[in-house]
Each structure stands twice: as structure tokens, then as C-alpha cells.
Amino acid sequence: MTASKPARWKARDIPDQHGRTAVITGANTGIGFETAKALALRGASVVLAVRDVDKGKHAVEALALAAPAARVRVQRLDLGSLASIRAAAGELRDSCARIDLLINNAGVMYTPYRTTVDGHELQFGTNHLGHFALTGLLLDLLPASPAARVVTVGSAGHRMGGPIDLDDLGWHRRPYDRTAAYGHSKLANLMFTYELQRRLPASGPLAVAAHPGGANTGGSRNALSHSSPLTRAAFAAIRPLLLQSPGMGALPVLRAATDPDVRGGEYYGPRGFQQSKGHPKAVRSSPRSYDVSLQRRLWSLSEELTGVAFRL
Template structure:
């Protein structure tokens, strides 16, 4: 299939989707497209005022859509646990969990637990949320977990186990690369564990290429160049949407734009770095992530 678009999304009536960071950008476009196809969509957001505005816009374009709001701050494990408890109470099954929210190239900051902000938000927050909601996703007939990574997983990226919080030598590009590599390592290890448990749930990853969103606001000097080669948030959301809804998509696949350098274009299955497929690295990160978050997955 070429030039896959939102028109190719199958009917989502009767399905429940949770999208993190859905008040703007890629998350908003993902949530809006799923709602337009009949899904019950939960916008899991940090800023409730912006979330309410996003709900209003989606309901204007899709009046029959069922759209809900859930407060979630991925930089706080207490918030993650509270959100997971509420979501689990409200939804006996979750068909789609879209781990989309993230921060990029921030100055050095810490999460509520003292983790480096990009690693703590982009990886650990989603690792904890997914683990706490896993029983709801596996209870769905064919649940999918889609985690949004980035081409940044190839740029100065590594998992710095001797200094995971980059306390000795912080670099915002290195920190972002570590977090986005972690997203892929997590996805591949999760898929292997799901397969081992003979679960029908699939874990996939996606990346938006170069998408013009608020995510790059911490690098203003690059904005004019970036905007010249980037694509819209609606186009950038297509790889996530295809990973989440294409009936032919399979666990462990990674979707991204089809154009040069994967910066723009329609979604297709793409490859990730050799490092992201290192099974020993995946297992080690998994163990450390369980220790740091206190969230143990019910998967061997």
C-alpha cells in the first residue's frame, strides 16, 4: 500500500484509545483522527486547560465523537500512578495505548523523582504508564501499544548506565538521543515478552520524521532551517496512526516517513539503528527501568 493516509484507518467504533500529550501537535492529530473514525479517545495531558480546548476542537470536527480528558504528568511517577488508577477504573479494556508525549532538547531539568527530564519523561514515564495499564490493554481482543521514537535515536545516542541522569556531563542532544533510543529498546523488549506470553497484544514504534510542532521550541536558531524541510503535524502523525490501526501491522515493527532521510512523506515500515536491536541492552534497560519506577510487568 502506498500513500497511506487517515482515509485508510479502519472503523474504530467500540474501541478505546489513550493518547498521551494529545492537547497539541502529533498527539492532537492522532487523537482527532481516531475520534473521527469512531474510537472513544482519552486525551492524557499535563495541561488540563489546553486539553479542554483540544477536546472542544475535536468535537467541533467530529460531533459524534466520544472524547475524554485525563490529567497526566509523565515527569511525576505519582501523577502516572494516579492517572493509571483512574484510567483502569474507567476502562475495563484499552485497545490502543499511544505513548506520544515527550520533551526535546530541554536545558538540564529534573523530574519530580530527580530523573533527568528527557529520560524521565520520554522513557520512564511511559514505561511506568504502560506497565500499570498493561492488563487493560491485554484484555482487549487485539490491543496495541505504540511508542513514539525519533530519528534522534541515531544522533549521539546511547544508554549511559554509568550516568543515566547525565549528572556529570549534561548535553541536551545526548539526553534526547538516550531517551528516544530507550523508547525503541523498550518497544522491542516489550514485544518479545508479549510474544513469549502468547499475548495477542502487539507493541510497535513510530517516528514523525521532521514535523513542525512545539517540540523543537528549545532550539530556536534551527527553526527556520527545520521548518523548510519539515512536514505538518498531521503528516507526522501518520506513522503512529498506521502502527496503531493498519490491520497488516505487526508487533515489533517501526513506522516512519517514506521520504529522503525519513524526514517527511507517507508512512511505511522503516529500520532502526543496530544498537536498538541489541537484546542484552534491551534487557538491561528493562531491569533498570523497573527498579527506577517501581513498576514490575506481569511478563516473564
């Protein structure tokens, strides 16, 4: 095995990031925060794109303790509002000469039925449509190089919920299933990544996906709070077997973002049992996620629903 592809890839394997700018959504906590910290420690200039600016500022303070020389700042971004996404993209275009890494990390999970500001089902609207729009508005700031990456954070949960119904994304014709809705939003993240990679020039940037496995984050605990008492009790018993730290959960994202040997359209996750824990490696997603006709249809719908057309 070559030195560039160690069996146990760690944060210390991240190449030097000085002179590079990373924009990370949802980076004030959990996987996003750990990703920001690792990149800042390797010299990157990091933008925390977050909905709650005060929480973002607290994260900057915490990052300053971990990496005193880090260059980190906050950008307000509400992925549930297309107006906020356009405003944030405009401000980022004014402040960043280029973006080397766009890491689409933020998301909501297992929420009761709600809609975004623009009327889309909350999980699909935030997790997929919000990141689709942000990527389309910023993509031309990424250099034409394989070292530049759009990394979208998926989930092993993309296998849940059965077939995605692109004719009823708002759940108007069937009872709402928040678990299925989450799974469909994460499936959309993967289909978006694969279709984006096909549309990008051969010179780069690359579109790559990653998932953290079972990570013990505030987001996962909040999602569990929506479950029944029996489910919560059962999960508490098996938690040590399934969950790893946020720092370990961030490693697939970091590898997808920085490993020079990563190829466009790859998907990274933990190498352990059921991809729940362990060091990152390239993994396979569900057969449905590779359906090219479904990917293309989702892309067209996403352009229609967001009003964002990619300039490729």
C-alpha cells in the same frame, strides 16, 4: 501490492474504530492531537492524557468541532511524576473496562538540565521512564489480540548522542548534553518497544514504535528556541525541505496503531528522504536499538527506577 498495504497510506485507510478506546499521552497538541482527531473521526473513544487539564479541555472543544460525534475526554497525567502516573493509571482503570490502544506520544525535547519530581534527568525520566511506568500499570487492560497495541513514539533523533551510558543516566559524571540526552531517551523508547514485544504473549497485544519524521509542531519549535541564533537561522532556511504538517507526521503513529498487517516489534516512519517526510512505511532503527542485552539491562533498570513490574 495488496489493498491493505497501499504505497501511500493515509488517514482514510484507518479501519473502523467504533467500540474501541484509545489513550493518548500529550494529545492536546501536535502529533498527539492529530492522532486523537483521526481516531475519533473513525469512531474511537479517545482519552487525552495530558499534564495541563485546561489545555486538554481546549483540545476537546477543538475535536468536537472536527468530529461532533466524537467521544473524547481528558485525563490528568504528568509523566514527570510517578505519583501522578499511578494516580492517572488508577483513574483510567476505574473508568475504562479495557484499553485497545495505548499511544505513548508525549515528550520533552532538548531541555536544559532539569530533573523530574522523582529526581531523574528530565528527558529520560519523562520520555522513557514515565511511559514505561504507565504502560506497566495499564497493560493488563489491553485485550489479548493483535488489534490491541502499545505504540510508543520515537524519533529519528534516537541516532544522536553516541552510546547510551546506563551507569550514568543522571549525567552526574559528565557535562550535560541536552541533545544527547534527548537522543538517548528516544533510543530507550525503541529498546523498550522491542523488549516489550518479546515479553508479550503470541496472542497479543502488540508493541510497535513509530516516529513522525520532521513535523512542524509546537514541540519542535520550542526545542529550536533552545538553539543558537545561527542554528535557528539555518534551520529556517531549510525548514520547507525537512518538515511536514502535524497531520502527516501523525500517519506513522496511526498506521502502527491500526493497520491490521502491522507486526509486533515493527517501527514506522515516513518513506521519504532520510525518513523526514512522506507517507508511512516500516523502517529500520539504529543497530544499537536492536542490542538485546542492552534492552534487557534497560528494562531491569527501568523497573528499579520506577518501582513498576510488568504483569506479563
